[in-house]
Amino acid sequence: MIYLDYQATTPLAPEAFDAMVPWLRDAHANPHSPHRPGRAARAAVEVARDRIAALLPDGGRVAFTSGATEALNWAIKGSSGAIVTIATEHAAVLDTVAASGRPHVVLPVGADGLVDLDAARAAIGPDTGLVAAMLVNNEIGVIQPIAELATMAHAVGARMLCDAVQGYGRVPLPDTVDMVAISAHKIHGPKGIGALWLRDGVAPAPLLHGGGQEAPGRSGTLSPALCAGFGVAAQLMAADDPQPVEPLWRAAQERFAAAGWRLNGAASPRYHGNLNVRRDGLDVGRLMSDMRDVAFSAGSACASGSGRPSHVLRAIGLSDAQARSSIRLGFGRYTSEAELMRATDEILAAAEAQA
Known part of the structure; x- marks a missing residue:
């Protein structure tokens, strides 16, 4: 199986798995307990927190959550004022x-x-309390001008929330943001854990009430195993070649373009581990059925069961038919060029066979 769905989730790094095993098998203490095993678990959590924070701006704190969805809900529901x-x-x-x-x-x-x-400049005004924007789009990979939006937000006293799930560790994050949502399983870490980075002095109202274990008020017992896996995954991202996907992107994009496929979204600025392309008239359902040895996507995994065309592709002006004739290939650290070229050739051949 050739796995090309990195935007949905990334393969777990072996190093992250190894970091988790001792806390799953041998150590069961609650990291919020004051005894020695609890303190050891807490120390593992704090090491992970520091590793994750190393890829984020200075002057803030990482608060662990169950994932990016919780982090975004917390940031939005815990803020006030109008939202852009x-x-x-x-x-x-x-x-x-x-x-x-x-x-x-x-x-x-x-x-x-x-x-x-x-339009952003006209919309962000005195009543705005929060501006929320994604660094790297999960469906088409384009990189939004977060720094410019943050400047507009701060000019009216609003906070800037950045969904950096797809860009964390891959694309530079402006240091002017106020809150950042990230997820472990998008960077070769475990599922079930994410974080909300909060600039010093920023404290959204709690979303979950209880023990208040995570400053500034997120409640719930942390898993040392998940935290450790997340921390090692972040550490590996910091050591990665910053452009490992460029040759893969160029090779695949050229083959699709030569066959008459169209790129969805800008080629630049874009994270080039995301290739979203379309061929008018393509039956994507049939294509995916034919391609049993290649894992790729027809859009966001979070919306794959809705039956609706992608809201992202509709927003860039595609018709329902064009949106439904688009596919997304995601690749990265564990993708070889030979694998990607083989998968691309097989997709092109299967699509041509539909004509």
Whole structure:
């Protein structure tokens, strides 16, 4: 099986797995307990926290959560004032904003997938309390101008929340953000853990009430095993070649372009571990059925069961038919060029056979 669905989840790094095993097998103490085993567990949590923080701006604190969805919910529901966000955000942002009951503006994007900065400038005003934007889009990989949006937010006294799930450790994060949501399983760590980074002085109201174990008020017992795996995954990201996907991107993109496929979203600025392309008239369901030895996606895994065309592809101006004829290939650390080229050739051949 050739795995090309890195935006949905990444393979667990062997080093992260090894870091987790002792805490799953041998050490069972609660990291919030004061006895010696508890203190040892707490020390493992703090080592992981420091490793994760090393890839984030100075002057803040990492608060562990169950994942990025919780982190985004906490940041949004724990803030106040009107909200400005973007039409191509993850459902964890768009649905939470809609459910908040607060005034909000959803900014449009162009055909390239990038936010309209003039529209943002007009929307971010004195009543705005929060601007929420994704660093790297999970479906089309484009990189939003977070620094510019943060400047606009701060000019009116608003906070800047960045969903950095797809970009953490891969794409530079401006140090002017106020809150950052990240997830372990997108960087070769375990599922079930994420974090919300909070700038010093930023303290959203608690989402979960209880023991208040995580400053500034997130409740729940932490898993030393998950924290340790997350920490090692972050440490590995810090040591990675910053552009390991470039040759893969160029080779695959050239083959699809030569066969008449169209790229969805801007080629730049974009994280090049994401290749979202379309061929008009393609039956993606049939293609995926034919490609049993290649794992790829027709869009976000979080929305794959909805039956609706991608809201991201619709936001960049594609018709329902065009959106439904698009596929997403995600690759990274454990993808070889030979594997990607073989998968690309097989996809192109299967698509051609539909004609």
